[in-house]
Amino acid sequence: MHTVIVAAAVLIEGRRVLLTQRKAGAHLAGSWEFPGGKVEPGEDPKAALARELAEEVGIVVRIGEIVDVTFHRYDDANKAVLLLFYDAERTTDSPDPSAIDVAALRWATADELESADFPPADVAILAKVRHRLSCLV
Numbered sequence: 354m355h356t357v358i359v360a361a362a363v364l365i366e367g368r369r370v371l372l373t374q375r376k377a378g379a380h381l382a383g384s385w386e387f388p389g390g391k392v393e394p395g396e397d398p399k400a401a402l403a404r405e406l407a408e409e410v411g412i413v414v415r416i417g418e419i420v421d422v423t424f425h426r427y428d429d430a431n432k433a434v435l436l437l438f439y440d441a442e443r444t445t446d447s448p449d450p451s452a453i454d455v456a457a458l459r460w461a462t463a464d465e466l467e468s469a470d471f472p473p474a475d476v477a478i479l480a481k482v483r484h485r486l487s488c489l490v
């Protein structure tokens with residue numbers, strides 16, 4: 354089994370976090386997730402994340418601190434993922450996000466983050482994001 358390194362964004366604006374939905378035919382199709390994707394060999398994970406956000410939802414971001422790191426084995430897909438979750442913020446001149454290479458996107462409140470809608474690897478990050486959103490005034 355091989356391990357894939359994945360970088361994903363925690364992008365919060367106005368008490369909501371940006372989520373994307375996986376496309377039909379992909380691993381975990383239909384799941385909601387934190388936008389991001391695979392880090393290519395030799396690529397800086399932060400640069401990979403900025404690239405993925407531009408490709409998938411057309412936004413320009415600054416990548417901040419690491420929020421969480423998770424390891425999860427997907428036996429059904431015969432792969433494991435090392436997920437690097439980073440804070441991200443849109444630059445002031447960034448376009449609004451649009452669903453360019455994802456099935457859909459939405460801005461979710463803390464109450465809307467249902468673990469069942471997300472990949473099993475996201476349990477810990479969901480708890481952190483829920484907590485963070487509920488602390489915002």
Ligand SMILES: Nc1nc2c([nH]c(=O)n2[C@@H]2O[C@H](COP(=O)(O)OP(=O)(O)OP(=O)(O)O)[C@@H](O)[C@H]2O)c(=O)[nH]1
Binds near residue numbers: 360379434473
């Ligand atoms: N972006 C993102 N990926 C996640 C999250 N949680 C999680 O388990 N993943 C997994 O991390 C991998 C992300 O890589 P990707 O988006 O480039 O995956 P992919 O479908 O192109 O992979 P494939 O080419 O192996 O089928 C997927 O297996 C995805 O299920 C998350 O919150 N955000």
